[in-house]
Amino acid sequence: MSIAIDKSKCVGCGRCHEVCPGTLIKIGGDKKAYIKYPKDCWGCTSCIKECPVYAISFYLGADIGGMGSMVHTEKKDSLLCWIIDHPDGVKTEIDIDPKESNKY
Amino acid sequence: MKIEKIKTELLIIGGGTAGCYAALTASENADVKILICEKANIERSGCLAAGVNALNAYITEGRTPQDYVDYAKKDAAGIVRDDLLYTMSERLNKVTKRLEELGLVILKDENGRYAARGNRNIKINGENIKPLLAAAVEKLPNVMVLNRVNVIDFSVRDNKINGAFAIGIENDTFYVIEAAAVIVATGGAAGLYKPNNPGFSRHKMWYPPFNTGAGYAMGIKHGAEMTTFEMRFIALRCKDTIAPTGTLAQGAGAKQINSLGEVYETKYGLTTSERVYGTVTENIEGRGPCYLKTKGISPETEESLLKAYLNMAPSQAIKWIESGKKLSEQNVEIEGTEPYIVGGHTASGYWVDTNRATTINGLFAAGDVAGGCPQKYVTGALAEGEIAALSAVKYIAENAADTIDESEINSHISEIKKFTGENHSRFSTERLEEAMQTVMDSYAGGIKTNYRFNEKQLDIADYKIRQLEKLSENLHAEDLQELMYIYELRERLTVCRSVIAHLKARQETRWHSFAENLDYPEKDEKNWNKYVNSRLENGEVKIILRELTKEGQRTYEHSN
Ligand SMILES: Cc1cc2nc3c(=O)[nH]c(=O)nc-3n(C[C@H](O)[C@H](O)[C@H](O)COP(=O)(O)OP(=O)(O)OC[C@H]3O[C@@H](n4cnc5c(N)ncnc54)[C@H](O)[C@@H]3O)c2cc1C
Numbered sequence: 001m002s003i004a005i006d007k008s009k010c011v012g013c014g015r016c017h018e019v020c021p022g023t024l025i026k027i028g029g030d031k032k033a034y035i036k037y038p039k040d041c042w043g044c045t046s047c048i049k050e051c052p053v054y055a056i057s058f059y060l061g062a063d064i065g066g067m068g069s070m071v072h073t074e075k076k077d078s079l080l081c082w083i084i085d086h087p088d089g090v091k092t093e094i095d096i097d098p099k100e101s102n103k104y
Numbered sequence: 105m106k107i108e109k110i111k112t113e114l115l116i117i118g119g120g121t122a123g124c125y126a127a128l129t130a131s132e133n134a135d136v137k138i139l140i141c142e143k144a145n146i147e148r149s150g151c152l153a154a155g156v157n158a159l160n161a162y163i164t165e166g167r168t169p170q171d172y173v174d175y176a177k178k179d180a181a182g183i184v185r186d187d188l189l190y191t192m193s194e195r196l197n198k199v200t201k202r203l204e205e206l207g208l209v210i211l212k213d214e215n216g217r218y219a220a221r222g223n224r225n226i227k228i229n230g231e232n233i234k235p236l237l238a239a240a241v242e243k244l245p246n247v248m249v250l251n252r253v254n255v256i257d258f259s260v261r262d263n264k265i266n267g268a269f270a271i272g273i274e275n276d277t278f279y280v281i282e283a284a285a286v287i288v289a290t291g292g293a294a295g296l297y298k299p300n301n302p303g304f305s306r307h308k309m310w311y312p313p314f315n316t317g318a319g320y321a322m323g324i325k326h327g328a329e330m331t332t333f334e335m336r337f338i339a340l341r342c343k344d345t346i347a348p349t350g351t352l353a354q355g356a357g358a359k360q361i362n363s364l365g366e367v368y369e370t371k372y373g374l375t376t377s378e379r380v381y382g383t384v385t386e387n388i389e390g391r392g393p394c395y396l397k398t399k400g401i402s403p404e405t406e407e408s409l410l411k412a413y414l415n416m417a418p419s420q421a422i423k424w425i426e427s428g429k430k431l432s433e434q435n436v437e438i439e440g441t442e443p444y445i446v447g448g449h450t451a452s453g454y455w456v457d458t459n460r461a462t463t464i465n466g467l468f469a470a471g472d473v474a475g476g477c478p479q480k481y482v483t484g485a486l487a488e489g490e491i492a493a494l495s496a497v498k499y500i501a502e503n504a505a506d507t508i509d510e511s512e513i514n515s516h517i518s519e520i521k522k523f524t525g526e527n528h529s530r531f532s533t534e535r536l537e538e539a540m541q542t543v544m545d546s547y548a549g550g551i552k553t554n555y556r557f558n559e560k561q562l563d564i565a566d567y568k569i570r571q572l573e574k575l576s577e578n579l580h581a582e583d584l585q586e587l588m589y590i591y592e593l594r595e596r597l598t599v600c601r602s603v604i605a606h607l608k609a610r611q612e613t614r615w616h617s618f619a620e621n622l623d624y625p626e627k628d629e630k631n632w633n634k635y636v637n638s639r640l641e642n643g644e645v646k647i648i649l650r651e652l653t654k655e656g657q658r659t660y661e662h663s664n
Pocket residue numbers: 117118119120121122123141142143144149150151152155156157158159160161253254255256289290291292310311312314315316318319348448449470471472473480481482483485
């Protein structure tokens with residue numbers, strides 16, 4: 001899997017660049033973030049969760065069965081909301097309360 | 105390239121799970137100057153970057169630390185250190201309490217006790233576990249953190265460590281760090297073998313691809329004794345996404361079934377290696393693919409599982425959603441990963457005494473990089489971080505610090521200049537990495553051979569890895585990030601050579617799949633109830649066989 005950064009949304013704050021455990025994201029001359037080594041992405045989603053303007057999504061590569069959906073998270077009050085945009089325009093949303101533990 | 109010299113008292117290499125906890129412990133127990141060097145950013149680095157799903161090592165109500173020792177020993181077919189397992193197990197609950205104080209959400213039952221998952225696990229929301237640890241470290245007054253600084257070598261003289269060398273990958277700086285004591289906490293090694301999906305998703309692996317075995321390689325190079333590298337770890341994971349299966353198996357009670365719907369796990373045994381071996385064998389014998397049976401689970405279970413996966417391995421959750429089929433309508437296909445070397449799951453790593461002192465004076469090891477103590481997981485890594493920190497602090501009080509020779513500094517600078525300057529290579533670092541993974545896959549028991557190997561194949565592997573080592577001397581880097589990639593490749597090659605030597609040395613099959621030696625397909629308790637250790641001497645991996653610790657043994661000291 002890898003990530004895609006929406007340049008039109010990016011405000012160049014550098015958070016994604018700061019947190020990536022693989023040092024894969026850079027800030028370009030246009031002050032926008034870009035992923036320099038897309039194949040090296042581990043898929044940890046740290047950058048996605050840290051982006052304040054929700055400019056980063058991830059997708060599964062076709063080699064591991066990806067169907068083209070783009071996924072990102074948004075913070076809704078105290079909830080972490082996962083948003084999956086399917087290629088046909090359908091949206092799935094799942095809210096997670098960070099104060100709730102996993103049941104399994 | 106700038107050159108910066110730093111003097112500290114305690115250097116911690118790797119600000120991951122064990123490294124951060126070592127810093128907390130040292131800072132609270134002594135007035136020492138501490139420096140953490142982290143190749144990424146301690147906020148989200150290493151194994152915990154994506155979040156974890158449970159604390160896999162905890163002494164639940166009615167159980168004792170000795171029960172945990174017995175479990176881990178049985179799972180590893182006896183090749184463990186009793187003293188290490190015990191001293192870790194004793195601390196599991198204390199470090200868990202500390203995690204909760206730092207803000208980790210732990211599920212409680214109606215009586216306010218931690219809710220257990222099976223006999224040894226407790227349930228948490230571990231999405232933010234690394235930011236919590238990092239925030240605690242950043243508050244400490246006497247700790248300095250250098251992020252995006254990759255350590256490339258130790259400085260060792262007369263078997264005593266005096267510091268380390270590092271490169272600042274984003275600030276074009278070469279660091280010379282002098283320290284009175286060093287804790288190595290760089291985690292295990294991923295990327296030695298060809299991964300499940302070598303194309304676009306090559307890094308969608310279980311273990312962090314950024315943990316390249318640097319700590320092992322630096323120790324090997326300087327003659328540290330290592331143990332049990334032949335006990336590779338192969339994870340049984342959800343196919344393609346390589347997401348953990350424990351949540352489905354231990355958490356929701358899903359059984360391993362083959363394509364005929366038969367439960368096969370009981371046929372092969374339930375140890376970690378047997379679960380992998382069973383799956384491999386079912387496939388070889390034509391009853392694959394294998395699955396975890398989730399068909400028919402309740403809607404509530406289904407929803408909780410989906411959320412649990414979003415918290416720790418979101419790609420698996422997305423896969424379910426994209427497939428358009430609910431988890432209760434399809435079983436989850438499973439497969440074995442490529443082999444890793446990881447001392448938090450198996451027993452590979454530095455040979456340490458009970459205080460987590462390595463055989464190099466002043467160097468301590470904790471977490472996945474330390475050997476002899478499998479089934480550590482998060483809490484075990486924290487426990488070892490604590491033990492190593494207390495030992496290092498004591499060492500600092502008793503031993504005078506030395507300096508690093510100018511000649512040693514210069515030889516590192518000229519090596520870096522060679523890689524970033526005049527070097528020309530027909531091959532890129534990436535191509536040589538692929539070549540290494542292909543060699544390990546084909547000749548040292550990778551996925552391709554169903555994890556099996558024989559001596560002749562290992563000899564070929566050794567020969568080819570040495571050739572790649574030679575080729576790697578001429579690699580060229582455009583910047584310090586590419587330079588880091590060269591060092592990472594060279595670290596992996598060093599680890600590969602040790603893995604091959606260890607696989608060859610243990611002339612039995614102690615663990616199916618983890619070390620499946622076709623020349624010696626049986627377990628041999630008579631001759632091989634021993635640790636296989638090694639030390640690099642004159643460029644060759646020398647094997648050292650050692651007697652196992654006794655049942656109930658609580659301490660172990662290094663001897664020659
Ligand atoms: C995907 C995944 C899921 C897991 N889930 C669970 C779970 O649910 N429950 C559980 O109990 N356990 C789980 N584990 C196991 C547990 O997380 C690990 O055993 C433990 O975190 C290891 O700690 P560590 O400190 O040894 O390694 P890490 O936490 O990985 O720390 C190593 C650090 O060293 C840094 N580093 C490496 N090389 C260098 C270098 N040359 N210079 C500077 N820095 C360097 C790395 O960037 C990293 O920050 C999981 C592991 C993985 C990989």
